[in-house]
Amino acid sequence: MLMNYHEPLFRPPSEGNSLIFQVTLGCSFNQCSFCAMYKTKQYTEKPLKEVLAEIDRMAFLGSRIEKVFLADGDALNLPTEHLLRILERLNARFPALRQIASYALPNNLKKKSAQELMALREAGLSLIYYGIETGSPDLLKRITKGATREVMIAGLNKASDAGLKISATVILGLGGKALWQDHIAGTVDLINQTRLDYLSTLQLFLHDSVQEEFITKFEKRGGVFVPQDDAGMLQEQYHLIAGIEPARSLEFRSNHASNALPLKGRLPDDRDELLKLVEAGQKGKIPLRPLYYRAM
Numbered sequence: 001m002l003m004n005y006h007e008p009l010f011r012p013p014s015e016g017n018s019l020i021f022q023v024t025l026g027c028s029f030n031q032c033s034f035c036a037m038y039k040t041k042q043y044t045e046k047p048l049k050e051v052l053a054e055i056d057r058m059a060f061l062g063s064r065i066e067k068v069f070l071a072d073g074d075a076l077n078l079p080t081e082h083l084l085r086i087l088e089r090l091n092a093r094f095p096a097l098r099q100i101a102s103y104a105l106p107n108n109l110k111k112k113s114a115q116e117l118m119a120l121r122e123a124g125l126s127l128i129y130y131g132i133e134t135g136s137p138d139l140l141k142r143i144t145k146g147a148t149r150e151v152m153i154a155g156l157n158k159a160s161d162a163g164l165k166i167s168a169t170v171i172l173g174l175g176g177k178a179l180w181q182d183h184i185a186g187t188v189d190l191i192n193q194t195r196l197d198y199l200s201t202l203q204l205f206l207h208d209s210v211q212e213e214f215i216t217k218f219e220k221r222g223g224v225f226v227p228q229d230d231a232g233m234l235q236e237q238y239h240l241i242a243g244i245e246p247a248r249s250l251e252f253r254s255n256h257a258s259n260a261l262p263l264k265g266r267l268p269d270d271r272d273e274l275l276k277l278v279e280a281g282q283k284g285k286i287p288l289r290p291l292y293y294r295a296m
């Protein structure tokens with residue numbers, strides 16, 4: 001067997017053409033209340049020898065491989081020395097590589113020093129995928145994200161200073177009907193203090209296995225969670241796009257399958273056009289993606 005994937009295996013939508021090496025299994029945190037991705041997996045670090053042997057086995061693909069994604073949930077949790085050995089082997093076996101990416105958690109970026117992140121960048125790690133989810137301090141606690149807004153801002157700016165590209169996600173609907181304004185205001189504020197390259201929105205979709213946990217943790221801090229409908233989601237989308245004033249231009253997308261309205265453009269450059277599209281969606285002038293086509 002060439003690759004020995006341990007299911008379930010997740011990757012960002014834009015990594016569809018990448019060769020995936022599973023260098024860790026699961027998520028080292030695994031406590032976000034909305035997330036069912038790795039609930040069935042125990043976090044494990046694959047032995048370096050095994051990963052290097054897998055890379056060697058795929059070396060016959062040579063220059064056909066231009067992009068590699070390091071799975072699972074937070075490859076960046078591996079010790080830096082370990083990651084550097086993997087990056088070095090990838091570059092040796094795939095000479096046409098132009099991108100190596102992985103997911104990164106707030107705690108990964110907190111633990112790695114600026115020098116370590118720079119060394120990883122120089123060794124070929126070029127892009128990290130990061131779940132902001134929300135910038136609201138209250139909501140970050142309600143969803144048990146395991147990080148404060150300040151920790152996230154500091155980590156993201158450290159990664160950006162090290163030359164890593166950042167693709168971040170925000171989850172619309174996380175605050176429900178009661179807290180949506182706090183959710184969007186806090187998120188806009190966080191984004192405006194960072195330098196993201198890509199920003200995507202997802203719409204909250206609670207898998208059956210986490211629904212009870214999500215609602216219990218949310219309501220423990222007061223109030224009742226009432227889910228947003230599409231009108232509420234579009235209202236959040238509108239205010240998010242309207243509020244973002246990035247330090248440098250970023251690519252904005254809501255083309256993930258969970259979204260009611262697929263959007264794509266640059267912020268701030270295409271803001272007016274994007275807002276017009278959201279308004280058209282709100283007024284029913286352009287159709288929303290049918291519910292049965294949506295997935296998280």
Ligand code: SF4
Binds near residue numbers: 027029
């Ligand atoms: S959202 Fe990310 S950090 Fe949180 S449990 Fe899921 S994979 Fe882990």
